[in-house]
Amino acid sequence: MAVGTYALTSLAKAKAYLRLYGNQPLESAMSVIHTGDGTAATVEVTSTSVVLVQTGGTGAGTDTILFSADATLTEMVDAINALTRSYRAVLYGNSAAATTDMEITAATSCLSAEVTLKYTNNYLIEQIIDAATAEIENICGRQFKSRDYTEEYDGQGGQYHYPDNWPVSKVSRLSVGRLNTLGVWCNSGTATYADVRSDGTNLTLTYDDSSGTTTANIAYSTYTTITALAAQINATAGGWAALGLGYGDYLTADILDLPASYSLNEYAYLQQPYQSVSGWRWDADKGRLWIPSGFSAGTQNIWIEYTGGYSTIPADVEAACLDLVRWMYNATSRDPALQSEKLGDYAWAAKSGSSGGSSGFMTELEARLAQYKRITV
Numbered sequence: 461m462a463v464g465t466y467a468l469t470s471l472a473k474a475k476a477y478l479r480l481y482g483n484q485p486l487e488s489a490m491s492v493i494h495t496g497d498g499t500a501a502t503v504e505v506t507s508t509s510v511v512l513v514q515t516g517g518t519g520a521g522t523d524t525i526l527f528s529a530d531a532t533l534t535e536m537v538d539a540i541n542a543l544t545r546s547y548r549a550v551l552y553g554n555s556a557a558a559t560t561d562m563e564i565t566a567a568t569s570c571l572s573a574e575v576t577l578k579y580t581n582n583y584l585i586e587q588i589i590d591a592a593t594a595e596i597e598n599i600c601g602r603q604f605k606s607r608d609y610t611e612e613y614d615g616q617g618g619q620y621h622y623p624d625n626w627p628v629s630k631v632s633r634l635s636v637g638r639l640n641t642l643g644v645w646c647n648s649g650t651a652t653y654a655d656v657r658s659d660g661t662n663l664t665l666t667y668d669d670s671s672g673t674t675t676a677n678i679a680y681s682t683y684t685t686i687t688a689l690a691a692q693i694n695a696t697a698g699g700w701a702a703l704g705l706g707y708g709d710y711l712t713a714d715i716l717d718l719p720a721s722y723s724l725n726e727y728a729y730l731q732q733p734y735q736s737v738s739g740w741r742w743d744a745d746k747g748r749l750w751i752p753s754g755f756s757a758g759t760q761n762i763w764i765e766y767t768g769g770y771s772t773i774p775a776d777v778e779a780a781c782l783d784l785v786r787w788m789y790n791a792t793s794r795d796p797a798l799q800s801e802k803l804g805d806y807a808w809a810a811k812s813g814s815s816g817g818s819s820g821f822m823t824e825l826e827a828r829l830a831q832y833k834r835i836t837v
Contacts, residue, residue: 510525588788654667
């Protein structure tokens with residue numbers, strides 16, 4: 461495992477902040493024993509594999525299990541137990557921890573004697589980093605690290621729009637309104653119900669008749685234009701038919717999501733973003749987009765594709781994340797009844813009336829992040 465792509469800090473920074481150096485925290489990964497009739501047996505951990513060597517006895521030989529093939533501790537244990545040379549392994553560490561975090565170990569005898577292999581428990585810290593990132597993003601109601609977004613909003617009729625994730629570095633598409641690009645219906649004489657759905661990847665056609673429910677999925681990646689999609693709908697069994705509206709060259713990748721829309725003997729319409737808007741301006745101080753013509757009032761009629769977030773996480777946000785990582789990490793071994801502790805420069809005390817200090821700590825954390833909270837309009 462590794463920290464998430466959009467984590468607010470790195471494993472290296474978190475470990476340094478926690479004062480964990482080298483292979484710390486070092487914990488038991490698994491035990492290995494050889495119970496066969498060999499005259500000798502060893503287990504070795506290299507930078508890329510676990511190597512097991514049996515000398516003498518039935519089936520003497522070498523087994524090399526690569527980390528690239530068995531990437532987690534539980535996979536490694538299963539691979540060892542599946543060998544035919546009478547090795548047995550027992551898992552002690554986190555099952556999903558990476559085998560690449562195992563401590564390099566010289567060949568050690570495991571003949572009729574358990575050998576405990578160690579690993580650096582980065583997995584725990586990686587989980588905590590991701591949890592701290594999620595908590596901070598939940599507090600702020602937004603995501604921080606730069607990525608691409610596609611969002612729909614209700615137009616409010618004003619000149620300003622507040623994207624969920626700022627700062628905005630690029631607007632690939634800004635559209636107002638929806639355009640019907642294709643009608644779809646089922647005119648089967650035996651159907652009792654029919655609906656059409658779109659999830660951005662597939663068009664799903666469903667109808668019920670006396671024999672049950674029949675569903676057909678049409679992939680937009682295969683039928684990339686409205687013309688191609690219409691032809692496939694018309695070729696689908698069950699009385700399905702498409703009504704062209706003059707937009708055959710439009711791309712199916714732009715079809716908007718459509719929940720179940722009734723289509724037995726009446727049309728359900730597939731829609732796409734309508735009118736592209738230009739002349740927008742990003743107001744960094746207020747976290748909003750401005751267009752002179754305004755955003756028309758409507759329901760889910762504003763469509764925006766943009767790149768939002770920070771390419772470099774602000775120092776105070778990363779510092780807050782590191783503090784939360786440390787608090788969560790210490791909580792994994794803290795007595796819930798403990799009211800205070802001090803270790804070097806680190807000190808902690810529970811607020812009066814709080815349980816384990818969580819209330820006071822989180823209140824302070826939220827205050828530090830206040831300037832980054834999403835604006836609700």
